[in-house]
Structure formats: structure tokens, C-alpha cells
Amino acid sequence: MQSNNIIAKNPTAYHNFEIIDKIETGIVLFGTEIKSIRAGKVNLKDSYAVIEKNREVYVYSMNISHYEFGNIYNKDPLRPKKLLLNKREINKLVGLISQKGYSLIPIQLYFKGNFVKLELGIGKGKKLYDKREDIKKRESDRNIERYLKESRKE
Numbered sequence: 458m459q460s461n462n463i464i465a466k467n468p469t470a471y472h473n474f475e476i477i478d479k480i481e482t483g484i485v486l487f488g489t490e491i492k493s494i495r496a497g498k499v500n501l502k503d504s505y506a507v508i509e510k511n512r513e514v515y516v517y518s519m520n521i522s523h524y525e526f527g528n529i530y531n532k533d534p535l536r537p538k539k540l541l542l543n544k545r546e547i548n549k550l551v552g553l554i555s556q557k558g559y560s561l562i563p564i565q566l567y568f569k570g571n572f573v574k575l576e577l578g579i580g581k582g583k584k585l586y587d588k589r590e591d592i593k594k595r596e597s598d599r600n601i602e603r604y605l606k607e608s609r610k611e
Contacts, residue, residue, distance in 0.1 A: 466501065559579055560582070
């Protein structure tokens with residue numbers, strides 16, 4: 458079995474949102490975009506997904522840089538990209554998103570075999586005090602680990 462090769466991660470996804478569910482989606486791309494992705498020239502920061510009125514899901518603000526040798530075949534780096542989901546999955550997302558405060562956030566982009574997949578998270582935005590609490594917890598866990606590591610050496 459071939460492992461999933463992570464191409465890009467959204468650095469702010471877990472910091473700004475509390476992710477309650479994840480879903481794997483396919484993504485519609487062109488040849489020059491695939492070549493740029495293979496070169497690692499993709500950015501998921503500030504990207505988000507929307508369910509349109511015609512029940513299709515698109516991801517916006519996902520920046521795939523121009524392919525160096527693509528010339529006239531290059532597409533707009535910030536164009537909306539269609540996500541491939543079946544009707545049942547879209548209906549599930551509509552039900553979750555209709556609740557107040559939930560949104561679709563791209564978490565990571567990766568290869569699964571020869572296909573590019575996007576992990577989409579359903580998340581609720583964190584308040585400032587939630588972010589501070591997460592930072593405090595992370596620092597205290599780090600201090601505990603450091604203390605335990607030092608006590609084992611002695």
C-alpha cells in the first residue's frame with residue numbers, strides 16, 4: 458500500500474478553528490496545476506470552501522503558483538477549484554454547515570496514489586480566549602515533558 462504524501466498543510470486551520478469532522482475530497486485540476494503541485498508550489502493559508510446554490514462545492518483562495526514552463530496553458534492561481542463529492546456527502550455537509558458558526562476549511566493537500574486529495578474539515582471558529590487556552594496547555598505539556606526527560610537522565 459502506498460503512503461499518503463502530504464503536499465501542503467493549512468497552518469492556521471487548527472489554530473483558528475475547532476475541527477469537529479473531516480472528509481476526503483477529490484479536486485478538479487488542470488495539467489499545469491498538477492505540475493506546480495508536484496513541485497510543492499501550493500498555499501492553503503486563508504483558503505475556504507463554499508457550497509454553491511447548485512449543490513457543488515468549491516474551494517477559494519487556494520493559491521497554486523504558475524508552472525514555470527506552462528506559458529499559455531497556465532490558469533489563474535487563485536481561481537475557484539471544484540471539489541469532487543457525491544450527493545450524500547454534500548447533503549451531510551449542508552446539514553452541518555447550516556448550524557450557526559460552522560464552516561468548511563481545507564486542512565491539507567496530499568497525493569493518494571496518483572490522485573491529489575484535499576482533506577476538508579468542518580470547524581467552528583475559536584474565540585481569542587480559546588486560542589490562549591490552547592497555547593497555555595501546549596506550553597504546560599512541553600514543560601512537563603522537559604521535566605520528565607531531565608528527571609530520567611539523573
